[in-house]
Amino acid sequence: KAGVTQTPRYLIKTRGQQVTLSCSPISGHRSVSWYQQTPGQGLQFLFEYFSETQRNKGNFPGRFSGRQFSNSRSEMNVSTLELGDSALYLCASTPGLAGDTGELFFGEGSRLTVL
Amino acid sequence: TQLLEQSPQFLSIQEGENLTVYCNSSSVFSSLQWYRQEPGEGPVLLVTVVTGGEVKKLKRLTFQFGDARKDSSLHITAAQPGDTGLYLCAGEGAGGTSYGKLTFGQGTILTVHP
Numbered sequence: 001k002a003g004v005t006q007t008p009r010y011l012i013k014t015r016g017q018q019v020t021l022s023c024s025p026i027s028g029h030r031s032v033s034w035y036q037q038t039p040g041q042g043l044q045f046l047f048e049y050f051s052e053t054q055r056n057k058g059n060f061p062g063r064f065s066g067r068q069f070s071n072s073r074s075e076m077n078v079s080t081l082e083l084g085d086s087a088l089y090l091c092a093s094t095p096g097l098a099g100d101t102g103e104l105f106f107g108e109g110s111r112l113t114v115l
Numbered sequence: 116t117q118l119l120e121q122s123p124q125f126l127s128i129q130e131g132e133n134l135t136v137y138c139n140s141s142s143v144f145s146s147l148q149w150y151r152q153e154p155g156e157g158p159v160l161l162v163t164v165v166t167g168g169e170v171k172k173l174k175r176l177t178f179q180f181g182d183a184r185k186d187s188s189l190h191i192t193a194a195q196p197g198d199t200g201l202y203l204c205a206g207e208g209a210g211g212t213s214y215g216k217l218t219f220g221q222g223t224i225l226t227v228h229p
Contacts, residue, residue, distance in 0.1 A: 004157070033215030042222055043158075043203065048215030056214035090157050094215065102146060102207050104217065106157025 004107035006091050012113045018079040021110045023091030025072050031096025032074040037088040050096045086114045117142040119206055121220030129228050136189040136223045138204035145209045147180055147187040152201040194227045
């Protein structure tokens, strides 16, 4: 079955702009998590959605937001971009059901460069 | 805040050598996962260890979870160029359902030269 699909794969923005990234989870997976990966900080958890509800949130400023649709697809938005937001943004899906293994199935990521 | 210290950060070895990557924390984790990430791709799960003292083997890779569930190690025997990549440890908090939140180590960039 198809894996996690993220779009766009690459994008370049300038400071102050906003960006929306999209994630389609594996079919049947209802939980979608977002991570930011940078060389200095590694992978850091942004937030997780299940059935259109945010269940968990990391320590990122309010400029980072997300949502999930009824088909489990998710988007994340970053407003007022800063140079430090340049990163690989990874989306991961899991079934999200009680007793699942906790394994995260990652997409290939969206590489954001802020100039 | 839970932290995972992963070492070494970089490892460059010759084909056929053995290596060990360490993942340490002062916090207890309910499980510890190891992922491998190749350039241009997302991390892919290698193994999950759940029980303190647990040892799992995956061909030439051996994973161990510490008795106190605060640390883990990954040992590769007779490394091959195909093992090259970024290795990440990730812990699931012991305080209940993590809801997608894993604490990742900084990663170990392994390069195996032919």
